[in-house]
Amino acid sequence: MASHKAGNLIKKTKADQVFDVFNILICSLIMLIMVYPLYFTVIVSLSSPEAVASGSVYLWPKGFTLEAYQNVFRNNEIWVGYRNTILYTVANTLYCLGLTIPAAYVLTKKYLPFRGAISWYFFITMYFGGGLIPSYILNKALHLVNTPWIMIVGVGVSCYNLIVTRTFFSSNIPDELYESAYIDGATEWQSFIKIALPLSGSILAVMALFNIVGCWNSYYTAMIYITNQDYWPLQMVLRKILILGETAALSLEEMSKDEQEWAIRQSQMVYTMKYALIFISSAPLLVIYPFVQKHFVKGVMIGSVKG
Amino acid sequence: MKAKRGIVAVLAAMLVISAVGCQGGGENTSSQSSQSSTSGDVTSSDASQGTTTGTDYPDYLNLDSALPLANETQKMSIVVYQRSGQGKADDIWFWEYARQEMNIDFDVTQVTSSAEYKSTAFATDSLPDIWFQMFLTSVEQLTYGEREEQLIDLSGYINETLTPNMMRIYNEYPEYLGKITSPSGAIYSLGGITNPKSAAMTFYINKQWLEEANMELPTTLEDFTAAMEAFKQRGSDIVPMAGDAGDSTRYLLNAFGYVTHAAESQTTIAMRNGQPVIPAGDREVFGEYLKTVAEYYEKGYLSQDLYTIDNETTRALMQNGKIGFGQSSFISFAPNNETEWSAAPFLTSEYNDTAKVASNYNSVSNQSFAISHTCKTPELAMRFVDWWFDYDNYHLAIFGPTAEQEDLFLGKIDSGWTYATDDEDDATKVYPAVEDGSYPTAGEYHYAKIQGIIGGYVGLCYDLFEDSQYRSSPASNTRGEQDIITPQITDEYYPVIQSFTDEQNTAITDLSSVINAYIKENVAEFVTGKRAVTDEELTAYFDGLDAIGFQEYLQYYVDYYNDVYLPSVQ
Numbered sequence: 001m002a003s004h005k006a007g008n009l010i011k012k013t014k015a016d017q018v019f020d021v022f023n024i025l026i027c028s029l030i031m032l033i034m035v036y037p038l039y040f041t042v043i044v045s046l047s048s049p050e051a052v053a054s055g056s057v058y059l060w061p062k063g064f065t066l067e068a069y070q071n072v073f074r075n076n077e078i079w080v081g082y083r084n085t086i087l088y089t090v091a092n093t094l095y096c097l098g099l100t101i102p103a104a105y106v107l108t109k110k111y112l113p114f115r116g117a118i119s120w121y122f123f124i125t126m127y128f129g130g131g132l133i134p135s136y137i138l139n140k141a142l143h144l145v146n147t148p149w150i151m152i153v154g155v156g157v158s159c160y161n162l163i164v165t166r167t168f169f170s171s172n173i174p175d176e177l178y179e180s181a182y183i184d185g186a187t188e189w190q191s192f193i194k195i196a197l198p199l200s201g202s203i204l205a206v207m208a209l210f211n212i213v214g215c216w217n218s219y220y221t222a223m224i225y226i227t228n229q230d231y232w233p234l235q236m237v238l239r240k241i242l243i244l245g246e247t248a249a250l251s252l253e254e255m256s257k258d259e260q261e262w263a264i265r266q267s268q269m270v271y272t273m274k275y276a277l278i279f280i281s282s283a284p285l286l287v288i289y290p291f292v293q294k295h296f297v298k299g300v301m302i303g304s305v306k307g
Numbered sequence: 308m309k310a311k312r313g314i315v316a317v318l319a320a321m322l323v324i325s326a327v328g329c330q331g332g333g334e335n336t337s338s339q340s341s342q343s344s345t346s347g348d349v350t351s352s353d354a355s356q357g358t359t360t361g362t363d364y365p366d367y368l369n370l371d372s373a374l375p376l377a378n379e380t381q382k383m384s385i386v387v388y389q390r391s392g393q394g395k396a397d398d399i400w401f402w403e404y405a406r407q408e409m410n411i412d413f414d415v416t417q418v419t420s421s422a423e424y425k426s427t428a429f430a431t432d433s434l435p436d437i438w439f440q441m442f443l444t445s446v447e448q449l450t451y452g453e454r455e456e457q458l459i460d461l462s463g464y465i466n467e468t469l470t471p472n473m474m475r476i477y478n479e480y481p482e483y484l485g486k487i488t489s490p491s492g493a494i495y496s497l498g499g500i501t502n503p504k505s506a507a508m509t510f511y512i513n514k515q516w517l518e519e520a521n522m523e524l525p526t527t528l529e530d531f532t533a534a535m536e537a538f539k540q541r542g543s544d545i546v547p548m549a550g551d552a553g554d555s556t557r558y559l560l561n562a563f564g565y566v567t568h569a570a571e572s573q574t575t576i577a578m579r580n581g582q583p584v585i586p587a588g589d590r591e592v593f594g595e596y597l598k599t600v601a602e603y604y605e606k607g608y609l610s611q612d613l614y615t616i617d618n619e620t621t622r623a624l625m626q627n628g629k630i631g632f633g634q635s636s637f638i639s640f641a642p643n644n645e646t647e648w649s650a651a652p653f654l655t656s657e658y659n660d661t662a663k664v665a666s667n668y669n670s671v672s673n674q675s676f677a678i679s680h681t682c683k684t685p686e687l688a689m690r691f692v693d694w695w696f697d698y699d700n701y702h703l704a705i706f707g708p709t710a711e712q713e714d715l716f717l718g719k720i721d722s723g724w725t726y727a728t729d730d731e732d733d734a735t736k737v738y739p740a741v742e743d744g745s746y747p748t749a750g751e752y753h754y755a756k757i758q759g760i761i762g763g764y765v766g767l768c769y770d771l772f773e774d775s776q777y778r779s780s781p782a783s784n785t786r787g788e789q790d791i792i793t794p795q796i797t798d799e800y801y802p803v804i805q806s807f808t809d810e811q812n813t814a815i816t817d818l819s820s821v822i823n824a825y826i827k828e829n830v831a832e833f834v835t836g837k838r839a840v841t842d843e844e845l846t847a848y849f850d851g852l853d854a855i856g857f858q859e860y861l862q863y864y865v866d867y868y869n870d871v872y873l874p875s876v877q
Binding site: 054055133140239270 | 389391395416417418419420423424426427430431433619620622623626627640
C-alpha cells in the first residue's frame with residue numbers, strides 16, 4: 001500500500017505502476033477505437049475514389065484530392081439544407097427551453113394546485129403515444145404539414161428533459177432562497193427570472209445541447225412531413241444524395257445508354273462524397289462540443305440525483 | 308389523498324377518452340373516405356356509361372385533337388417519386404410543357420420516400436389526384452383499390468375515345484392488358500411497356516483472362532467451370548465469381564434450366580420446362596445444382612464470405628482486378644470494363660438443353676400510375692397517362708425537344724438536342740448544355756432539367772410500331788449484349804405481376820416466412836460443406852421442406868398460373 005502521510009510525496013508501489021501501465025494502455029485502446037472512425041472519415045474524404053474503392057486507405061490519404069469536397073460544395077442544396085438546419089435548431093431549442101424550464105420550475109413548487117395530477121399528465125406521455133397516423137392527422141389539421149413550423153413546434157416538451165430539469169431545480173436551489181426573496185417582496189415571476197434562471201446555467205447548457213444534437217441529426221420528421229425541398233434540413237439533403245445515389249447503378253441493364261452513364265457516375269461520385277458529407281454535417285457539432293463539454297459532463301449526472 | 312386519487316382518475320379518464328377520440332377521428336376519416344369513394348364509384352360508373360354512349364364526357368375535355376388535353380386550364384395534384392439528381396418541379400421543363408401544351412397545371416409533390424408517403428397518405432386519406440411512379444405493388448393495389456376503394460378502377464376509362472394510344476397497343480397485344488388486370492377484372496394501376504428483347508439479368512466475364520487462358524466464351528456449364536478454374540489459377544487471392552449468394556449463383560441456377568431473375572432466385576417462383584417451380588424445392592434438379600455450387604465454393608470460385616460479403620467489398624475486389632465474372636451492377640467498377648469484359652452467354656448443361664434467360668420482366672409493368680378516389684377529373688387524368696403511350700410523346704418527355712422545336716422550349720430550357728451524326732442507325736444525341744460543360748452527362752441534364760422523373764416506368768417506352776419520327780436509342784451493345792444475350796431471351800417466365808386475393812396473400816406470406824428461412828439455412832449448410840450433398844441428406848432436406856407446407860405453398864403459384872394468368876393472356 002502506498003503511504004498516505006499528509007505532506008509527503010506518495011511513492012507508487014510496483015503494483016500501482018503496473019496498474020497505471022495497463023490503465024493507460026486500455027484507455028488508449030478505447031480512445032483509438034473511438035477516434036479512428038472519425039480520423040478514417042477525414043482521410044477517406046481526402047483520398048481518390050479509386051483508392052477508396054480498392055479499400056487501400058487505412059492510415060493516411062492516398063491520391064490526395066479535394067474533389068469530394070468540391071462536389072459537395074458545388075451542390076446548392078447543401079447550403080439550403082445548412083441554412084434550414086441552423087434555423088430549425090436555434091428556433092426549436094429556444095422553443096423547447098422556453099417551455100421546459102418554466103414547466104420544470106413550476107413543478108418543484110409543492111404548493112402548486114394539482115401538482116401531482118399535472119406531473120402524471122406529463123408522465124403518461126412517456127409511456128403512451130398516438131403514433132404516426134394520429135400525429136399526421138393532427139399536424140395536417142393545424143396546417144403544419146410541409147411548412148418549416150413542423151420542424152420547430154413539433155414536439156415542445158420532452159418528458160425526460162422535464163424530469164431532469166425538475167430534479168435540478170429541486171436539488172440545487174434550496175427553498176429557503178425563494179422564501180427569503182418572498183419576504184423581500186419578490187413575486188413568483190421575479191424569483192424565477194432573478195434567482196432560478198441565473199443559477200441554472202449548467203442545466204440550460206445541457207438541455208440546449210440535448211436539443212441541438214437532436215435537431216441537428218433529425219430527418220424523420222422532415223421525411224414524413226416535408227416534401228418541399230426548400231424546407232429540407234441538411235440530413236434530408238444528405239440522405240437524398242447518399243442513399244438515393246447508391247441505388248442508381250443497380251439496374252443498369254434496364255437503362256438507356258445516357259442513363260447508364262449517369263447512374264455509373266452517380267454511384268462512383270456518391271462513393272467519394274459519402275465521407276466528405278459525413279464530415280461536413282458533423283463539423284459544427286464537433287466545433288461546439290468542447291465549449292460546452294464541462295456543462296455536459298456535469299449535467300449528465302443531474303438526473304441521477306433524487307430530489 | 309383520496310381527493311388527489313380522484314383527480315388523477317378523472318385526468319386519466321380524460322386522456323383515454325381523448326385517445327379514443329383520436330381513433331374515432333380515424334374511423335370518421337375512413338367513413339368519409341367510403342362516402343367519397345362512393346362518389347368516385349359514381350364517377351367511374353358514369354364514365355363507364357360514357358364509354359358505352361361516348362357522349363357523357365365533361366365539357367373541359369378536348370377530344371377533338373391530341374393536344375391540348377383540356378379546353379381550359381385544369382388543376383391537378385400529382386405525387387412523383389424523386390431520385391437523387393432529379394431537379395425541383397419548378398425547374399423541370401416537362402411540368403411547364405404540361406401547363407402550356409396540355410392545359411394541366413400540376414401541383415407537383417416530389418417525395419424521396421415513397422413507402423412512408425403511401426402509408427401516411429392512405430391512412431389519413433390525404434391523397435393526390437395522381438400517383439406517378441410511386442411503385443404501387445400488387446398488394447397495395449388490391450388493398451387500397453379493391454378493399455379500401457381509395458384508388459379507382461381504371462378499366463372503365465380505357466376505351467377508344469379517352470385512351471386511343473393505349474387501345475392501339477392493347478388491340479394489337481391483348482396479353483399486355485391481361486398482365487395488368489386483377490383477377491376481379493379491375494385495373495388499379497398502369498405502368499410502362501418496354502422492349503421485351505432485353506434480358507432480365509446480364510452477366511459479364513473477363514474476356515482478356517479467357518484469351519490469356521486460350522479459351523473461348525463458355526457456352527456450357529462444363530466450359531464455364533473450366534474457365535473459373537483457369538481464373539483461379541491466376542492467384543490465390545482471385546475470386547473468379549463476384550458477389551454474394553444472391554448474385555453470381557443465379558447464373559448457375561439458370562444453367563440447370565430454371566428461368567428466373569429474382570435476387571432471391573432459389574426461393575422465388577420460376578419456370579422450368581414450361582412449369583412453375585420453386586428451385587429450392589425441386590427434387591428433380593436442385594440437388595445437382597447444390598452439388599455444383601458446393602464444388603465451386605470448395606475450390607474457391609466463389610467468395611469464401613459468400614453469405615456475408617457486402618457490395619463495397621465486391622466493388623473493391625473488382626476495382627483491384629481480382630474478379631473475373633460478375634453481374635452488371637458491379638461492372639462499372641471494373642477497370643477497362645468496356646474493352647476487357649464481354650457479356651457472358653447463358654449456359655446449357657446436362658439438365659438444360661437450351662440456353663435461355665427471362666426477358667425484361669418489367670417489359671409490362673403496372674406500378675407507376677394510379678388515380679385516387681378524390682380526383683375530380685379522372686377522365687383528364689386518363690387522357691394524361693394516355694399521352695405517354697405514344698412513343699413520340701414518351702420520347703419528347705424523356706429527352707426533351709430538339710434544337711428545331713424552339714417553340715417547345717417554353718422558357719425553361721435554352722436549347723434542344725441534335726443527333727450526333729447523320730447515320731440513320733445512330734440515335735446518339737448531343738445536348739448543348741452538356742457540350743458547354745453545364746452538365747457532365749446527358750443523363751444528369753435529363754434528370755435536372757427535362758423531366759425529373761424516371762424513364763421506362765410509364766407509357767410506351769420504345770418504338771413498338773416502328774413508326775416514330777425519332778430514331779430509337781440504341782440498346783447497349785458495348786460488351787456484346789445484343790449479339791450474345793438477345794438471341795437467348797425467352798418470354799417463358801413466371802409473371803411478375805401477381806394478383807392474389809387477401810386470403811391467399813396472407814397464407815403465402817405465412818408459409819414463405821417459414822419455408823424461406825428453412826431453405827436459406829439448409830442451402831447455406833450444403834454450400835459451405837457443413838452438410839454433405841449426398842442423396843440421403845438431400846432427401847432429408849426435401850422431406851423437411853414438404854413437412855412445413857412447401858407443396859401447399861407451391862400450389863398457390865401453380866394454380867394462379869394455370870387458372871388466372873394463362874386464361875388472361877390467351
